[in-house]
Amino acid sequence: xxxxxxxxxxxxxxxxxxxxxxxxxxRQRARTAHPDAGGTAEAFHALSHAYAILxxxxxxxxxxxxxxxxxxxxxxxxxxxxxxxxxxxxxLESDLPFETVDLIAPxxxxxxxxxxxxxxxxxxxxxxxxxxxxxxxxxxxxEGDNIIRKVLERRAADTREQAEKTRRxxxxxxxxxxxxxxxxxxxxxxxxxxxxxxxxxxxPARPAPAAKPAEPIRPVPTATKPGEPVKHxxxxxxxxxxxxxxxxxxx
Numbered sequence: 168x169x170x171x172x173x174x175x176x177x178x179x180x181x182x183x184x185x186x187x188x189x190x191x192x193x194r195q196r197a198r199t200a201h202p203d204a205g206g207t208a209e210a211f212h213a214l215s216h217a218y219a220i221l222x223x224x225x226x227x228x229x230x231x232x233x234x235x236x237x238x239x240x241x242x243x244x245x246x247x248x249x250x251x252x253x254x255x256x257x258x259l260e261s262d263l264p265f266e267t268v269d270l271i272a273p274x275x276x277x278x279x280x281x282x283x284x285x286x287x288x289x290x291x292x293x294x295x296x297x298x299x300x301x302x303x304x305x306x307x308x309x310e311g312d313n314i315i316r317k318v319l320e321r322r323a324a325d326t327r328e329q330a331e332k333t334r335r336x337x338x339x340x341x342x343x344x345x346x347x348x349x350x351x352x353x354x355x356x357x358x359x360x361x362x363x364x365x366x367x368x369x370x371p372a373r374p375a376p377a378a379k380p381a382e383p384i385r386p387v388p389t390a391t392k393p394g395e396p397v398k399h400x401x402x403x404x405x406x407x408x409x410x411x412x413x414x415x416x417x418x
Contacts, residue, residue, distance in 0.1 A: 174230065178193060178214070179192055189221050197211070200214045220236055226238075233334055234334055237335055244342060247346055250339065251274065254274045254277055254278070269352055271347065274347060275344060281340055282337055282341060285333060288333055293327070299326065300320065
């Protein structure tokens with residue numbers, strides 16, 4: 168992972184130092200770091216490099232966010248706008264109803280995710296470089312060139328160089344997010360869904376008509392003569408028909 172405090176340590180200031188504190192720290196340390204004052208060219212170059220980044224608001228912001236120490240040239244700004252234009256074009260070529268959507272939010276979220284993915288890739292490269300260096304230090308050779316160690320050290324250096332280039336790409340996305348903050352998008356939110364109409368109270372049920380009183384049960388006529396069988400109630404209710412008598416026996 169990039170050491171995002173290295174430049175602050177070079178100037179002996181805290182990461183939240185004000186611009187005035189950074190200027191003061193540089194002047195004090197430059198008096199002893201300059202070659203004419205007994206310092207070395209390498210030390211003075213490192214001090215000047217740190218001051219050049221931390222004294223520039225844009226470069227300092229990029230360094231704090233990504234660890235990128237390079238120049239924020241117009242090329243980075245143009246490439247940042249290219250990232251924004253690519254996302255705008257993807258919306259234009261789709262069927263998304265942009266009239267009802269705030270496009271700033273999804274574009275910003277996409278840029279943020281892409282920047283995070285790049286940052287994860289940088290951390291992976293740095294771990295690989297560190298692993299290659301640690302492995303190289305363990306290879307020994309009794310005499311002659313230690314070729315395996317040199318190969319691993321070369322690989323570690325190439326991996327770190329690739330991480331620095333990727334860090335520049337991360338700075339481009341950070342700049343794109345910064346540029347997008349100056350924009351807004353006019354849109355008409357869709358109308359809220361209609362609420363369901365309240366259910367009307369049902370009318371009270373009408374009382375059922377009173378039941379008619381049951382007709383009294385007619386007594387079943389009994390035999391009038393000794394030995395004559397009892398007739399069924401239905402048969403007794405109906406007038407007798409002439410002809411042979413039929414009997415319904417009640418069992």
